[in-house]
Amino acid sequence: MVIVMQAGATEAQVEGVIGTIKGFGFQAHPIHGVNLTVIAVVGDKTQEHLEAFQLLEGVDHVARIDKPYKLAARRPEIVGTTVIEVGPAIFGGSRLTVIAGPCAVESEEGLREVARGVAAAGGAMLRGGAYKPRTSPYTFQGMREAGLALLKMASQRTGLPFVTEVMDTRMVDLVARYADMLQIGARNMQNFPLLSEVGQTGKPVLLKRGLSSTIEDLLMAAEYIMSTGNEKIVLCERGIRTFETATRNTLDLSAVPALKRFSHLPVVVDPSHGTGHSWMVPAMAKAAVAAGADGLMVEVHQAPERAVSDGPQSLTIAEFQALMEALQPIAKAVGRSICP
Ligand code: PEP
Ligand code: MN
Secondary structure (H helix, E strand, C coil): CEEEECCCCCHHHHHHHHHHHHHCCCEEEEEECCCCEEEEEECCCCHHHHHHHHCCCCEEEEECCCCCCCCCECCCCCCCCCCEEECCEEECCCEEEEEEECCECCCHHHHHHHHHHHHHHCCCEEECECCCCCCCCCCCCCCCHHHHHHHHHHHHHHCCCEEEECCCHHHHHHHHHHCCEEEECHHHCCCHHHHHHHHHCCCCEEEECCCCCCHHHHHHHHHHHHCCCCCCEEEEECCECCCCCCCCCECCCCHHHHHHHHECCCEEECHHHHHCCHHHHHHHHHHHHHCCCCEEEEEECCCHHHCCCCHHHCECHHHHHHHHHHHHHHHHHCCCEECC
């Protein structure tokens, strides 16, 4: 690990940091550059040590140089974000890519209406669950293969590629036959056999952050997929479990700059699962774009009050249209535009 001191850090601050490093029983190797001082720390460090160093006076940031993820890690030769193409939808370029659609595929007419609305509003990709990871075994579990067929039909009609979740290694081949992109849901982020199986299909993967996963856990999950030779991964921040109950999850927007710093993979934000409330979605979607996200995933339903799952967090088609318009100036302010 290296501790990068702030430009203009004083000699006393550098000595203070070295004293702390030695106090932990580690070796400190200061390197005095023209503009700043970097201190290499040698020893068996933990996350706690890293956090303690981060708090010391004069420290700009602490960087681990021994990242356990190698393929997902930002490397000096990769400038900017790796571009992942899913047909006409492009993640990681100058345009933002918005994925939208219902939580679950419920009916042909409903999906058709939403898909049409998403395409008309400028969405780049359709989403919809055919296999749903429901907390209760007694609630709607999804239309399964019939849902995949409806997604395919809606996709062909609108020209929007689609992403859908695959929950089980036994379903990977089937889902991959229909979908343009495979989603690994939050609950399966550390289902390692599933990650490998999905990787082996060679299809682009939307990898959602687990409910209780750290940034490093997420990147290690990406590493599992990448180690199969499939590097087409888009990371998705969708909120994490905290003590807060005003929101369904706590949307960790700091994950965006963190992932951008540590990895070269594109990052999208899901403000629907991230908040659980449709009225919070526009604000958090705008904040995600301002924070540097490469895209969004938003739940949209033709009649949210009748949705069989996640109605309270789903936008109506009109609300989605308004959101897409409201995002334009935010995108422009951060040097981006919106696909397609
Ligand atoms: C979803 O996107 O349909 C979903 C179930 O989300 P998550 O896995 O993030 O809960
Ligand atoms: Mn949902």
